[in-house]
Amino acid sequence: MFVCSCSIFKKVSEINLEADFVLAQEIAEEIKIEDLMKHLYVLSSDSLEGRETTKPGQKKAAEYIKNQFIKDGIYPTKTGEYYQKFNVSVTDFNRATLSLNNQKLELISDFYLFGNTHDTLISNADVVDVGFGIVDQQYDDYKNLDVKNKVVIIKEGLPPNINVSDSWENWRKKQKVATEKGALAVITVKKNYQSSIDRIAPFLLYPHMRMHKDVLSKATYIPNFCISKTTYLNYKKEPSLTASFSVDINYEAETENVLGYIEGSQYKDELLVISAHYDHIGFDNGEVCNGADDDGSGTVCLLSLAKAFSIAKQKGYDFKRSILFLAVSGEEKGLFGSRYYTDNPIYPLENTIADLNIDMVGRIDTIHTDMNYIYLIGSDKISMDLHNISEKVNQNYIKMDLDYRYNKDSDPNKFYYRSDHYNFAKNDIPVIFYFSGIHNDYHKPTDDFEKINFDKLHLTAKYVFFTAWELINRDKKLK
Numbered sequence: 001m002f003v004c005s006c007s008i009f010k011k012v013s014e015i016n017l018e019a020d021f022v023l024a025q026e027i028a029e030e031i032k033i034e035d036l037m038k039h040l041y042v043l044s045s046d047s048l049e050g051r052e053t054t055k056p057g058q059k060k061a062a063e064y065i066k067n068q069f070i071k072d073g074i075y076p077t078k079t080g081e082y083y084q085k086f087n088v089s090v091t092d093f094n095r096a097t098l099s100l101n102n103q104k105l106e107l108i109s110d111f112y113l114f115g116n117t118h119d120t121l122i123s124n125a126d127v128v129d130v131g132f133g134i135v136d137q138q139y140d141d142y143k144n145l146d147v148k149n150k151v152v153i154i155k156e157g158l159p160p161n162i163n164v165s166d167s168w169e170n171w172r173k174k175q176k177v178a179t180e181k182g183a184l185a186v187i188t189v190k191k192n193y194q195s196s197i198d199r200i201a202p203f204l205l206y207p208h209m210r211m212h213k214d215v216l217s218k219a220t221y222i223p224n225f226c227i228s229k230t231t232y233l234n235y236k237k238e239p240s241l242t243a244s245f246s247v248d249i250n251y252e253a254e255t256e257n258v259l260g261y262i263e264g265s266q267y268k269d270e271l272l273v274i275s276a277h278y279d280h281i282g283f284d285n286g287e288v289c290n291g292a293d294d295d296g297s298g299t300v301c302l303l304s305l306a307k308a309f310s311i312a313k314q315k316g317y318d319f320k321r322s323i324l325f326l327a328v329s330g331e332e333k334g335l336f337g338s339r340y341y342t343d344n345p346i347y348p349l350e351n352t353i354a355d356l357n358i359d360m361v362g363r364i365d366t367i368h369t370d371m372n373y374i375y376l377i378g379s380d381k382i383s384m385d386l387h388n389i390s391e392k393v394n395q396n397y398i399k400m401d402l403d404y405r406y407n408k409d410s411d412p413n414k415f416y417y418r419s420d421h422y423n424f425a426k427n428d429i430p431v432i433f434y435f436s437g438i439h440n441d442y443h444k445p446t447d448d449f450e451k452i453n454f455d456k457l458h459l460t461a462k463y464v465f466f467t468a469w470e471l472i473n474r475d476k477k478l479k
């Protein structure tokens with residue numbers, strides 16, 4: 001279970017903690033369970049609607065964190081702002097519409113749109129039934145048909161009892177032919193609409209995001225709508241058929257990281273980052289996913305740590321190094337906020353000594369039975385000093401079981417790559433990822449406040465605090 005070899009233990013005993021831990025223990029008393037509870041109660045409430053990136057609930061959470069920084073006397077960064085804004089490109093299939101003979105079809109129950117489609121708006125285009133939409137050596141569904149500037153209806157699959165290549169099972173091939181013939185859109189009649197909608201609906205309802213600067217694969221396809229056989233047969237009866245549709249699914253939206261800063265004295269250009277993501281996944285089938293553990297738990301640790309360091313500063317204790325409290329957005333969409341920060345750092349990455357990242361630390365997972373453990377990931381990958389300090393701090397002041405099972409390169413979960421610390425690690429900045437594991441409520445509407453173990457959360461917050469305390473106060477740089 002543990003990867004600590006004897007040689008590591010030897011090094012741990014050689015590491016001396018240099019900071020004033022009498023004072024640290026006094027200041028750590030400012031990390032209060034009541035604060036953790038108070039913040040998490042708000043951040044995981046239904047009114048924040050699952051804090052999905054770019055959505056109103058995420059903005060409310062950002063506002064809450066910012067106001068808390070202000071209340072606790074935490075400064076903005078040198079930009080003068082608490083927010084670091086960035087754009088994401090969103091593809092939201094919920095915004096597609098389709099009407100046949102001016103009757104509006106309902107998304108999901110009657111139709112859906114999929115694929116990489118450019119935005120377009122068409123009114124009353126003629127619809128042409130092109131059978132299976134196949135043009136093979138001996139067989140041509142488009143024979144004598146003009147589909148230019150029209151919408152084609154194509155049946156999924158292959159015609160029975162006719163010898164054509166199996167490759168026509170591929171919808172892309174049919175769509176390519178329709179595009180070449182000048183069609184405006186394809187309406188595909190699915191063999192089994194219900195089973196495909198069951199599979200695809202959760203993805204269609206969940207807006208897909210990319211980082212703004214990521215190169216879009218060229219959206220050269222015409223729209224491809226899918227309908228059921230029943231819908232097809234209903235409209236087939238009508239003497240003529242027109243289609244109107246709007247595909248306005250691609251747009252830019254803004255989101256923000258929230259940053260608080262406390263300046264050090266002696267080596268103030270050197271910076272420790274403490275990070276947690278405050279965004280979550282929004283709704284699941286109409287139910288709010290409150291994300292109390294993911295990552296409400298890390299966010300409230302971050303807030304409590306910021307307050308404790310701020311109080312220390314107010315009491316006149318100077319730290320040697322500076323601290324950046326980095327609450328990031330866009331994590332659930334692909335670690336966007338931390339990537340944006342590390343691509344556009346406000347303080348040079350060369351001077352960033354480490355990132356302590358807290359993501360999901362409020363529960364006891366399905367592997368452990370008591371609360372006295374924490375998974376550490378990444379601590380020994382870039383700086384052995386960081387690992388040893390973290391071990392020593394735990395040995396002296398926390399005494400949790402440090403579980404390194406997910407730190408192994410062979411771990412199939414690959415957690416090392418799955419939270420925000422990774423964007424620092426890939427820039428060669430030492431990291432520790434604090435994590436208490438996966439549970440049955442992970443990414444579900446049941447990841448609720450009531451299920452958080454606040455004693456565990458409290459102990460973890462103190463552990464990160466003591467580690468951070470040593471890192472910003474020791475004389476020697478990390479090796």
Ligand SMILES: [Zn+2]
Nearest residue numbers: 294295332443
């Ligand atoms: Zn998550």
